Amino acid sequence: MIVTTSGRYNEHALQKAKDIAMRYKLYFVMRKKLSVKEIKERYIDDVLVVGNDEMSITRLSDNDPVKYHPNFSMVRAKRLLNNDNDALADAAELKPGMSFLDCTMGLAADSVIASLTVGTSGQVTALEQSFILYLLAKEGLASYDTNIKMLNDAMRAIETVHQNHTDYLEKLPDNSFDIVYFDPMFDEEINDSQSLRLITEVTHTEILSQKTIDEAKRVAAKKIVLKDHFRSSRFEQFGFMQQVRKTSKVHYGIIRTDFEVD
Ligand SMILES: C[S@@+](CC[C@H](N)C(=O)[O-])C[C@H]1O[C@@H](n2cnc3c(N)ncnc32)[C@H](O)[C@@H]1O
Incomplete structure (x- = not known):
């Protein structure tokens, strides 16, 4: 699984994404201007997107993200x-x-x-x-x-x-x-x-x-x-x-x- 941030992110989200990548031994990539689809195609993997307030995972085989929300x-x-x-x-x-x-x-x-x-x-x-x-x-x-x-x-x-x-x-x-x-x-x-x-x-x-x-x-x-x-x-x-x-x-x-x- 690849970890990145949302398109717009603050410093906290960036640090959180890097921290998650480190703790779960996942690969972190800077979002830059890439879409989630482009990241999936480049790395052939699921993508975890860490935003300022929420987090979602889009699987390689699917375009609908799964999110945590209580x-x-x-x-x-x-x-x-x-x-x-x-x-x-x-x-x-x-x-x-x-x-x-x-x-x-x-x-x-x-x-x-x-x-x-x-x-x-x-x-x-x-x-x-x-x-x-x-x-x-x-x-x-x-x-x-x-x-x-x-x-x-x-x-x-x-x-x-x-x-x-x-x-x-x-x-x-x-x-x-x-x-x-x-x-x-x-x-x-x-x-x-x-x-x-x-x-x-x-x-x-x-x-x-x-x-x-x-x-x-x-x-x-x-x-x-x-x-x-x-x-x-x-x-x-x-x-x-x-x-x-x-x-x-x-x-x-x-x-x-x-x-x-x-
Ligand atoms: C219907 S969902 C549970 C929903 C949950 N009660 C809630 O409130 O969100 C069933 C969950 O059990 C997990 N699961 C199924 N078999 C399992 C197993 N053998 N060990 C651990 N988790 C399992 C599934 O991946 C799925 O997330």
Whole structure:
């Protein structure tokens, strides 16, 4: 991947682009008057563009940039801060001080909500296998300013890991997270999910396996939570108790691990 700045950039964006290139061992090029298309053609690679306020990646094979933006989580976060409910926080029964392992970070909307709910005494770790999404989410969480301090703090507190979730789970001790969470790509297209459409092209698509769920059962001290399409066969396949939400196509499934006796 090539790193450059946006066409118009300030000193901060330039330094940030160079810093990202160094930290991720990527190649930095000065933008000069080149278009992203010209950079792609010259270097035959994906291009990460660091702007003054945002960051995007345009893949070699595609012209639509993928951007980090906390828009979706911001709406949910504002509701939470107004003491309204959030479906994930409710399904996982998230409380301050709890630990939450997000096995499918994507652009981290759910992780942000979890982090906001578990607070500074809790811990959220988020795993992502796609390097493009990992980089965008990690850098976005670290630097995006929402103008809401609690939300910024919640974003900064998330630990992000670029790894396959099964490999990560395998190395964790028993009961090391209260909640282990999966939000796999839906089998069926969810047309009203803006964030999902945006990232579909760059996601790692791996079918959730029994081995992964078995590892999650060992790692989760309280619950495994699955977010999926209401018609998904995964709820039944893996033994999740499906929580029916009449007004949404997205349902949550729960496997409790806090009272399992073998
Ligand atoms: C539907 S998206 C998650 C969206 C996320 N919950 C959010 O709020 O933005 C699923 C994500 O899981 C990632 N993924 C799929 N299989 C994975 C695996 N085995 N390990 C780690 N990440 C994986 C995909 O690359 C994708 O980004």
